[in-house]
Amino acid sequence: xxxxxxxxxxxxxxxxxxxxxxxxxxxxxxxxxxxxxxxxxxxxxxxxxxxxxxxxxxxxxxxxxxxxxxxxxxxxxxxxxxxxxxxxxxxxxxxxxxxxxxxxxxxxxxxxxxxxxxxxxxxxxxxxxxxxxxxxxxxxxxxxxxxxxxxxxxxxxxxxxxxxxxxxxxxxxxxxxxxxxxxxxxxxxxxxxxxxxxxxxxxxxxxxxxxxxxxxxxxxxxxxxxxxxxxxxxxxxxxxxxxxxxxxxxxxxxxxxxxxxxxxx
Numbered sequence: 403x404x405x406x407x408x409x410x411x412x413x414x415x416x417x418x419x420x421x422x423x424x425x426x427x428x429x430x431x432x433x434x435x436x437x438x439x440x441x442x443x444x445x446x447x448x449x450x451x452x453x454x455x456x457x458x459x460x461x462x463x464x465x466x467x468x469x470x471x472x473x474x475x476x477x478x479x480x481x482x483x484x485x486x487x488x489x490x491x492x493x494x495x496x497x498x499x500x501x502x503x504x505x506x507x508x509x510x511x512x513x514x515x516x517x518x519x520x521x522x523x524x525x526x527x528x529x530x531x532x533x534x535x536x537x538x539x540x541x542x543x544x545x546x547x548x549x550x551x552x553x554x555x556x557x558x559x560x561x562x563x564x565x566x567x568x569x570x571x572x573x574x575x576x577x578x579x580x581x582x583x584x585x586x587x588x589x590x591x592x593x594x595x596x597x598x599x600x601x602x603x604x605x606x607x608x609x610x611x612x613x614x615x616x617x618x619x620x621x622x623x624x625x626x627x628x629x630x631x632x633x634x635x636x637x638x639x640x641x642x643x644x645x646x647x648x649x650x651x652x653x654x655x656x657x658x659x660x661x662x663x664x665x666x667x
Contacts, residue, residue, distance in 0.1 A: 405601055408543045411554040412536050412597035416590030419558050423565030424583050427573070439574050440634065440646040442567035443626045444653020446524075449564050450622040452654070453661050454531070458615045468616055475620025479523055480628070520629035521575035524568055525585055527621020529592045530614045535561070536596025537607055544604065557593075562660070567653065571625065 455472070462468040535557045543550030565586060572582035600607045634646050 404543055404547075405598075407547060407550060408540045408597050408601050409594070411539050411543065411550060412594045415535075415539065415554050415558045415561070416532065416593040417587075419561035419565050420583070420586045420590045422562050423569055424586070426562075426566050427569035427582075428579055437645065438570050438649065439630055440649035441653040441656075442570040442574075443630050443634075444650035444655075445564055445567035445657055446622040446626040446630075446653075447650075448654035448657030450619040450626075452658055454615050454619040454622070458612050458619065462612050468612060471613055471616040472620045472623075475617040476624050478617075479526075479621055479624040482526070483523060483628075520625050521572040521577055521582075521585070523621055523625045523629065524571050525589055527618045527625070528564075528568055528586075528589045530621070531564075531618035532561075532590055532592040533596035534611055534614050534618065536593040536598075537600040537604075537611055539593070540597040540600035541604060541608070544601070564657070571630070574630075 458468055459465055539550065539554050539557060542553035568586055568589075569582055572585060573579065577585070596607070637643070637646075
């Protein structure tokens with residue numbers, strides 16, 4: 403019965419968080435997406451610095467090595483994005499080459515998307531995070547059914563604001579709504595993989611939890627700081643800046659409130 407509970411909780415948890423996040427994200431009008439990217443930045447940074455990293459540092463026996471993992475993850479995502487950009491620039495024309503090629507030089511004043519780069523980065527990191535959430539759900543159910551239910555509820559509640567941010571990033575990155583939903587659904591299946599894998603090999607999987615969480619935090623920080631924040635500077639006017647700051651703080655606040663409510667139970 404424990405395995406049934408673990409499987410059901412991870413499947414329902416993944417599907418429910420993605421469905422609710424999609425409902426919120428898809429209800430937003432197309433011209434709101436760029437504005438709501440500020441909210442996504444806040445949700446990513448809030449999840450990384452208020453939830454994931456505190457848990458990682460509290461659980462580790464070597465803070466320096468864990469910090470090095472986060473740093474290494476950020477550098478790895480930089481290299482990965484370079485490879486994605488390199489592939490894109492060799493498949494079709496791109497502004498990165500155009501800026502250095504004389505008569506062909508052109509830099510769009512307001513590019514509509516980044517050809518999927520930030521979306522790819524966030525999906526890689528989110529897959530790590532969902533896998534770890536599955537491990538946590540399995541570990542809790544193996545302790546007791548009551549603890550498992552509480553943990554699964556907390557995971558679902560915590561995932562919703564982050565998944566909203568993920569959807570917005572994918573839409574901003576040029577993905578269609580259908581593809582954004584499919585990618586988030588695929589990423590959420592990693593929760594099931596983590597939960598079932600942990601049930602059969604918890605001792606081995608548990609040893610990698612901190613590393614995977616550190617890499618998940620690295621992806622959140624990298625996407626927010628390297629891919630999304632620079633785009634906000636394209637609108638330097640005071641009203642736009644005030645709106646951006648407000649939405650960033652709203653994203654952080656949502657993650658903090660959900661975290662506080664989850665910890666209270």
